Amino acid sequence: MFALKSGIVRRIYEAVKKRISTFLVGFVFALLCFVALNAAMVPVSKSEYCGSKCHEMNTAYLTWELSTHGTNIKGIRVECIDCHLPEKDKYFAHITAKAYEGAKDMYKHYFGDEYDGEKIRQKVFDRISNQRCLHCHDNLLVRPGSSAARIAHTAALSMPDAQENRCIQCHANVGHQRQNKLFSP
Numbered sequence: 001m002f003a004l005k006s007g008i009v010r011r012i013y014e015a016v017k018k019r020i021s022t023f024l025v026g027f028v029f030a031l032l033c034f035v036a037l038n039a040a041m042v043p044v045s046k047s048e049y050c051g052s053k054c055h056e057m058n059t060a061y062l063t064w065e066l067s068t069h070g071t072n073i074k075g076i077r078v079e080c081i082d083c084h085l086p087e088k089d090k091y092f093a094h095i096t097a098k099a100y101e102g103a104k105d106m107y108k109h110y111f112g113d114e115y116d117g118e119k120i121r122q123k124v125f126d127r128i129s130n131q132r133c134l135h136c137h138d139n140l141l142v143r144p145g146s147s148a149a150r151i152a153h154t155a156a157l158s159m160p161d162a163q164e165n166r167c168i169q170c171h172a173n174v175g176h177q178r179q180n181k182l183f184s185p
């Protein structure tokens with residue numbers, strides 16, 4: 001019994017020893033890929049990149065810059081990807097969505113029909129979940145605010161699935177300030 005066991009152990013040991021260099025090379029390669037992927041993501045994750053490379057994004061970019069998330073007195077810029085992609089700490093969901101959305105935008109840019117801003121706006125509007133907003137605004141009931149806000153937010157937090165409790169139902173302009181005087185004729 002002991003001989004059998006040590007035989008197996010020895011065989012495994014031999015196998016590992018023989019392949020240890022292959023294993024190490026593979027491991028280092030995977031690690032380098034991971035570092036390269038993250039480095040490659042940095043420039044294409046910037047709002048300047050997302051917003052200024054294609055004419056389709058012009059309105060979105062300008063209206064974002066005028067919104068409270070693009071410009072506010074705290075000087076914090078909330079980037080496009082903070083609202084439009086799954087949170088960065090859900091790493092795989094984030095990069096998969098990024099790759100998919102990026103590829104789709106690129107395809108539509110070259111081969112798609114004319115960009116229909118209003119149609120896309122409605123689609124995006126229907127999709128952005130409360131979770132995206134709550135990722136940063138997790139202190140809604142703690143902050144001193146108006147009683148209207150308190151009532152609205154208590155409802156939004158207790159029944160998040162109701163259509164009228166969606167954050168952007170009441171805060172439609174937070175990502176893009178579309179009713180700005182700068183856009184008046």
Ligand code: HEC
Nearest residue numbers: 047050051060064069078079080083117120121124125175
């Ligand atoms: C605070 C969250 C938030 C941020 C930050 C944000 N968006 Fe949006 N975005 C929204 C919401 C909500 C909508 C749908 C409602 C609307 O557009 O009024 C939208 C709609 C859009 C649309 C579809 C309508 C259109 O204008 O063509 C595009 C494209 C878009 N965003 C791109 C961007 C880009 C590019 C950035 C960064 C420069 C950005 N967004 C930053 C929340 C955000």
Ligand code: HEC
Nearest residue numbers: 068072074076078082083128132133135136167168171174
């Ligand atoms: C990456 C973090 C982040 C995300 C995601 C985010 N916000 Fe914000 N939000 C901020 C910051 C920073 C400010 C500006 C400073 C402040 O007022 O606290 C702000 C300000 C606001 C304000 C106050 C505007 C004003 O005029 O005072 C509202 C309302 C708001 N956000 C709603 C939302 C909604 C709705 C979403 C989801 C579509 C969202 N936020 C997503 C960080 C975020």
Ligand code: HEC
Nearest residue numbers: 130133134137143145146148149152156164165166167170
């Ligand atoms: C039924 C409407 C309604 C819904 C749904 C709603 N809010 Fe509000 N929110 C308000 C009102 C009203 C205010 C107060 C506006 C003011 O005083 O100018 C407010 C204010 C805010 C502010 C500014 C700071 C504060 O606390 O007063 C933030 C941030 C905010 N809401 C985030 C959110 C987020 C995130 C969600 C989704 C979980 C959400 N809201 C859902 C109505 C709503």
